[in-house]
Amino acid sequence: MAAKKAPTTARRKAVPARPRGGAKGRASASVPDLFQVLRGRIASQAIAPGAKLRETELAAEFGVPRTRIRDALAALEQRGLVVREPNRGAVVTRLDLSQVFHIYDLREALEGLAARLATERMPPEHWQKDVALFKGPMKDLIAQGDLDTYIEQYELLRLRIIEAAANPVLAEMLDIIYEKTQVLIRRIIILPGRAEIGRGQHLATLEAMRRGDAAEAERLRREGLRTAKATLEKYQRYVL
Amino acid sequence: MAAKKAPTTARRKAVPARPRGGAKGRASASVPDLFQVLRGRIASQAIAPGAKLRETELAAEFGVPRTRIRDALAALEQRGLVVREPNRGAVVTRLDLSQVFHIYDLREALEGLAARLATERMPPEHWQKDVALFKGPMKDLIAQGDLDTYIEQYELLRLRIIEAAANPVLAEMLDIIYEKTQVLIRRIIILPGRAEIGRGQHLATLEAMRRGDAAEAERLRREGLRTAKATLEKYQRYVL
DNA sequence: GGCCCGCAAAGTGTCAACACTTGTGCAGAC
DNA sequence: GTCTGCACAAGTGTTGACACTTTGCGGGCC
16 A cells, blocks of 8 residues: 555665665665564464465565565575465465474484584583583573573573584574474473473483583484474374 | 476466467476576586576576576575675585585484484385395496496485485485585595495495394494595595 | 776666456356 | 356566666776
8 A cells, every 4th residue: 555655765875885785784674684584483483373474564564675575485485484375475384293203303313413513523621511500500490490591591502512513504404493493392391391301311411522422422412302202292182 | 408397396387378478489487497407507517616607698598587597596595506795696606625524424414314214114125126236236337337327326226215214304404415415426436446335335224224224224324424424534635 | 107097888686567366255147 | 045157356476677786998197
């Protein structure tokens, strides 16, 4: 409606001071910006699975031409976050049961690798404070039922391990399945006793890393993910 | 002109005869088509690493509007096959040494997983003919120096294993690094004695699969890739 | 003779209008 | 009353044109 009457409002005329490179051009959002925003909304469930993403609507909201929304949607499709059917538009993919288990198999392989590489590339002392964290404070968080903070801290550890692994290709692949793990972790961790079991496994893995035992760290990380998957299978009726 | 159907997205509606614009009866290539063609050229080194891809040029060659080339280039960029700089255009990425080793670590994790899943999901007899293939004919091919046929057959086995693993997410990830492995395999296999060593390891893995020993199949596949990586490290001056 | 400035061409980035497809509501017939 | 066909509207797909950036080249100045 109002979209066509929008006066072009000197968006770029004679203001070359801000070439586009940056992330947060306040003039208008770039395609990567849009991608990140939409990705965040999908990951946080702000946009429910199955919801339709209308191009014109989004274009109006962000104040950008529809073409740019289109490019962002194409990127989301490549990442598997939305599905587009010709002339039907884009809808947020809902992860089905089989895909969930497939992702756990992937996590077992990828995060196991990450644990091994991180152990190999860092001096053992590097993990000292993480061992301490999981031994004490994290246990308290679980006991208090503050799972949000626990998950937040765990996510930070996860990022530190990925960074320490220093393998960009691996990081990229873990990033691809990030949104989905994000959702799954929150669903599994509320299962009875699961949080404490997970903490114990993380602690064991970290202690192996602190010993510099890369092979054992990989094995323990994989074992942890396998039991998580088993838990998910057992309780799938309640979780999904 | 190789495969034109994109495996990931089924775009075709197949009914209407494309009444676009009137005159020409030529159906123009879709974005997935263009993606596949360009991907093939990059994988086969028909377009050298570092070469520039000019949009107007490609648009003229394929007889499609430039916008469509743009979308295809965006997809290639997401896959890491080209790098685009603003106003500078797209150039084919050249894989550097560190990335090569990173990819081998990934292959170890991913193809190991594929071997395990394939073993678990298929009856042991399913691999009988592959064992026979690697025991006899493949040995002859190497002895005759017909490495192209050998690689071709190996690629087919690789695809069968991935298909048997029945994990679409895993398949997608292996697909992402496909082009790069493609190039690397051809460089490693010409090293002295390497082809025969590789064959022996593939045979051992296949025999574990025929025994239904999934864990051992995974271990052997991983071991094979680790030695391949070691060979690459040893001879990197000659290969890269 | 070398350096710098400015111009021009090539190529990329952006956009708004146009064409087509699909879903929906309404009217008419059985 | 219900079903069927048609027409309209909403939304997506496509296209050519236009604006901006980079770069190579030539002329003028030091």
